Amino acid sequence: MTVEELLVGKEQPFIDMSYFAKPEWAKNAKDSFSGTITLHITELNYPKEKEYYPGENIFPELHLDFVSHNGELIPLIKEKISTRNQLSSYWDVMVGTGKLWYEENDGEWSRASFPLTLTDRWIGTARNCVATFVYKPESISNVCLQCSQETADIDDKGIANINGILSANFQAKQFADSIQIIEQHNLSESRRLPMHPLSEIDLNNEVADYFEKMIFTNAPTSLGAFLMDSTLYLHPPKTRHGLYPYPSEMRHGLYSVTKSMAGALALMYFEERYEQDVFNELVSDYVPALADHVGWRDVTFSQTLNMVTGTDGGEDAARLLNTLIIAETAEEAINNIAKLGDLLESPGQKFHYATTNLFVLSYALQKYVEEKEGANVNYWDLVHEHVLVPIGAEYFTVLHTIEEDENEAIPILGYGALPTIDEAAKIALLFANEGRFQGIQILHKERVKEVFAETDWNGYHTNNDFRGSNYQHAFWSKEIKTEECKIRATYMLGFGENYVVFLPSKVIIFRFLDEHDLDIDKLIISVENLKSSCQQE
Template identity: 60%
Template sequence: MFKQHYLITFLCILIWGCEHQPESWEGEILEQPRTKLLVSELLKGDAQELLDMSFFAQPSWASPAKESFSGTISLSEAVLNFPKAKEYYPGENLFPSFPIGFTSYQNKLIPLQQQKISTQTNSSSYWDVVVGTGKIWHEEGDGAWDRASFPLTLTDRWVGQARNCVATFVYQKDTISPVCVQCSQETADIDDQQLGNISGMIPATFLPQKNEDSVIIIENFQKRQASKIPILPLKKLDQSGRIASYFDTFRSTNTPTSLGAIYHDGRIYLHPPKTRHGNYPYPEEMRHGLYSVTKSMAGALALLYFAERYGEAIFDELITDYVPPLATKEEWKGVTFSHTLNMVTGTNAGEDAARLFETLIAPKTAEAAIAKIAELGDAPPLPGEKFHYASTNLFVLSYALQQYVSEKENSEESYWKLVEENVLKPMQAENFSVLHTIEEPGKTAIPILAYGALPNLDEAAKIALLFANEGRYKDRQLLNKDKVQQIFSKNEWPGYATSGDYRGSHYRHSFWSKKITSQKCAFDVTYMLGFGENYIVFLPNDVILFRFLDEHDLDIDELIQETAAVTNICK
């Protein structure tokens, strides 16, 4: 599968106008001249009404920017316009203060910091941020000013929701306007009344400076672009529009799906990424808070990588040997790393909101969370006997992995750094972000592993393809092959029956599975699943279905059946 993808990518580089993200995603076309976000309005810095996203995007009639852009923007803390049905969490209505450097290349606006930016040390805002690659351009009516916009994700430090925003400003060689920000889509907890549009005019200063590492930055950007999986509009595959119609079905809003896509024959077929104010202008940069998909996308990824690095015996290591606060707890005796990944620890854990908050969210630090988990007590089954889903199990695994890897490597550095360097970086996916504990300065933060993954589409697809290819990337075996095969039931290990759990019939190394019956055939599907519901579904014949949302649609059998029909799975 990956060989096919890289042949297609290579051909794309050779052929002008190759199959990749179209310039337009069928949203509103901005007319000339523009009527909103005028230069005078941006320079004045007054609050703006909520606008169609086309006003934040480069229009088809724009010309190249007159000036390149290189330097650091310092964004100031500012009050956001964020109507909510309930009281704000502390700092939730504040845009954070942070600096971000950029360099431009071929009218692309490339941020120097590609990974999540922590703002907690210099801001009282609730939000950290991820900045993506944007664009610079010139519009005839703007006089001496050029324009820029870039995608920006606001994400909290506790559960990893994603607010999909776009920022825009005008600039000259040594100055910029205030930055207008609008967020019109999200993957957040709709049960906590988290749906909402956010906007603000953010004060900003600009320090122009040529970056000494600009050549390296541009080279890395080119490598990432060349490695991306080709993207086509979904309608080229779904000509009847039945799959698109499913993605667009009204639930709580008329834009329930943040991302809908199908991987097939080496390409991604992407449904236009809709927000409540038009299509998102940077679909490849859009990030998604996937909640419990993290258990598979990060938890299984980490343990299966270390099973390849150190050997499969890591699955049988005892939790009590690496988590001292649990060593004296009767309920944790005999619990292995494998038991935690497979939700069969036999401990008195649960997934109710109150318990999740008390054990993982409120404590903040790793030690405080483990101390709370140590108070949960025992449950009737012995380890390995009965499936019982609990996010605390994955955090216990993360804590144990940190101690295990520290002993193996004789280093206190986070084990996730090894995953980034040896699994994600070879795939050009090292900017994939996971939520960590909140520690004092100098203390190693570790991944929660239970929730908090924040991928863009390319990162999510590459990680999914790594599992689909039995842990192999190009000529390198990155994940333990036998354990990946167990996930997809390619050997005699059946996994754990979930005893009628509504989410799936079996659970294997943090992946769910069930049988689907279409009009023409029956087949097993394996999938990652997160609250909301976020799905990555592995179908026969190397087809992968992506559907990210937060408006609750657990029953996707019909969507899977439609995908099977369009991609001829039954043949």
């Protein structure tokens, strides 16, 4: 992409992602960058097999504030940017830290690019994009956007390449808090887990070959890594057009991984915070819509998390869509759930997987916390302040209900997590360390130990469910025979299939995928060959 092409807004073909990255041979940018980029509403080039959802091919209008420091392009807002009031676009947006540089023959223009995630408001998919432009002190070119990877619903024809030339304006300005912004950015960067190439330890490419295997496209695995001895070993994340330039900033829509990464996290935090048996509180005491529902009469918070409510949650796609996904407000969703039926079994008797159970837990937690803290306290704000911020995952995002007052929105909890690999690893590490961080017990220790079968309680049998043999506090588990012994693998699992796998060796595996590959045994065995769990068994 030449300066001239970007200035006139020439449409680009889908190109290798390296064109959006700072080349190794590039020089420092001629000018620093500080100000607001306005990206205007644009119809995207979005070849798709089925009809667009309303606004799905429309990029929203955005006002993005950036400052630069040491060659980095730092957004002032790293949280999710809601665009729902615009009505025209399907997408909300998250922006990550990019780069500035200069290339020979670009004259007075410097170059910049930054990672950008498009995410919807109903399921929590993540489209991994990169935007690039050229700039001078007082002006910028059009912005070229390309999205060549995602975690999306392949069954809904969600795999798609997207690109476009976004009309842009720039207002140069100095921000009064720019020093604090840079300091906060540097602090966040310093708290990232060490990250090394997978090739440093996977010398025979055994793990890499698994992450490389093709399913439906040439890049089914958005990201593959494992955490060993507090170090992340990352396989270069591929897109359908080369390597993604900003692997640390890449966000992933993990669907039902949210049940454990956010649902179990929240409930175990409040059990520790209040030093009470929150797990065995009754749902009917906190959810008025379910108070007179026979099936929910004796259901506990714990039983919602463990999928043993004795109610028929309607996990089939049509009922889940009509009950929860297209419901906007919390009240609408909970009233829909109240209309679902019951099973023959009583609460606690039989595993019956239902995403709606996690929303019931979210609603009940909100009412429980209001009783403890006051009507204006949102339970997820407490989780953010007292769990996510301390561990360095302050920008970890989960999907919320859509309320007129966004402050009243609560997490869906059944799906919608959008972590980076660093955030996912820090949350996983908190569980692996029995809920402790830097000597402070954040999550309830005994409940965390129950996840990993380190107490007398072994969870619930799943009745030969194809996803795992046992389920405990929103984590799946099963036995796997390695070359040396049998081990118990415990894992978060989400549609697609997205995995976070805990091994007895204390290694944690991450595989973020949307092309359906439930068979993780070979992956686990290949990691076991690098560090065996057998001496721990």
